Amino acid sequence: MKKIGLITIHNWFNYGSMLQSYALNRVLNEIDGYECELIDFTPASIVGNERSWRLYSDVPEYQELRKKYKKEIVERRNVFQKFEELYKMGDMVYQSDEEIEKNPPAYDIYITGSDQIWNVNFRIASRAYFLAFTDSQEKFAFSTSIGRCKKEPLEEYRRFMEQYKKIYIREKAGAELLSEMFPEKEIGTLIDPTLMLEKSQWEELVDTQRICEEEYIGCYATLEEDLDKMMPILKYLYEKYNKKIILFGMILPREEEWVENLIVAGPLEFIRIIRDADLILTNSYHGTLFSLMFQTPFFTFNDEFENPRKEGILRMVHQEKRMVHNLVECQKALDDVIDFSMVRCILGQEREVALNKIKEVL
Structure with missing residues (x-):
């Protein structure tokens, strides 16, 4: 049984981020001979960031709304946390690039997952999403997205991307840009992981x-x-x-x-x-x-x-x-x-x- 470590944005309280994390985690675990764990990497830029930050922050402008919906806000956070129980997670918890590089998780295969984790214009940008913490020769990117990111900011991460065995990008435009950066590599595309599960597989959860x-x-x-x-x-x-x-x-x-x-x-x-x-x-x-x-x-x-x-x-x-x-x-x-x-x-x-x-x- 080969062990896979999958890194993505798995606990940002955002529907797409969490659903795609679950989907690829499940897809990889359903392949015979493989066991996949999500690497629990949660940098400070994600901790406490529920996207609807105005409801959770201390901004005075939204104080009345927070008071009005106080009970619902707490319950909303709880249902997102409950969803995380569907993941198959690794044991270690990492909160920074330095932590994961100092004590990296050990797997046979490392995979960068989906969502815009290669959009380095985002505040969540991290070299961990480029698997910089391991020298493994078994690195893959499946359905990864660079969003609207251009070539210049990605150059800083070139040396990490060069180490990947295969790269499959979610959007055609992103694959074309990386093909220009790495003409010697075969850069392909893969659909979003949520579409890799059938409708019936989602229905069984709800x-x-x-x-x-x-x-x-x-x-x-x-x-x-x-x-x-x-x-x-x-x-x-x-x-x-x-x-x-x-x-x-x-x-x-x-x-x-x-x-x-x-x-x-x-x-x-x-x-x-x-x-x-x-x-x-x-x-x-x-x-x-x-x-x-x-x-x-x-x-x-x-x-x-x-x-x-x-x-x-x-x-x-x-x-x-x-x-x-x-x-x-x-x-x-x-x-x-x-x-x-x-x-x-x-x-x-x-x-x-x-x-x-x-x-x-x-």
Whole structure:
């Protein structure tokens, strides 16, 4: 039995980060002859960072909201922590590059996992995500993302990336950039780990009961400034369809009377909300992925900047029209019907390719 050490952002209280961590951890453990543990690397830049930081910080501006939702905020943190029990974890806990380099975990194979852990523009940037703590010859990157990162900031980490046996990047644009940096290496792509599990494998984790008995439209936002721009779209959908609006995610609650704030929602509730919704409006990459997987009609909001993650997945399943930048674009696309049978077929093919690639290179 070969032991694999997988490093990724596994305990940032963010739906996508935690769901992709679980998915790749599970995929690797289900391959015969291998046992995979998540390396418990939690640097200071992640500790206590629940994304919806305004609710958890001491910023005076949000004091009243924190008081109003004090109970829900505590419960929300608890459901995220509960989800971590689904991981297969290593024993050691590391909180800095220095700690993990001083006493590195011992594995036969080391894997850098998914999420934007090679986007070194982020405050969470760390050489540990480039496996700098080990001289092993068995280093792989599976579905890793550089986000919108450009070549220049990545040069600092070149010597670490050169040591990888195989590199598979999540986005095509990222793979192309690394191919320019390392023309001698074969740089490939792999879909996000959440798509490597079948819909039925996610369904077995969650309660079959609907999270809301009424029909509803779900809105999952990760940024306050994006949600401000999404609110006119959301209000239009509310008035057009006369359905409850459930707002959830990494944002502050909204006080509009037509909005229901669902604060106590961890990764498993995230799946249920998307599964049972009549429509999803999201600015999130993983909100888009799970809408596709659960065949829930959706719109993916994007700002004026390019977004290789969202653009790439929508292009792959031929659903580019589902990306909207404003209310007018949403109104134009409302009557378009998503061919979910085609989507399901494409995702199934991509899943098979990804699983075969991983088994082939290990």
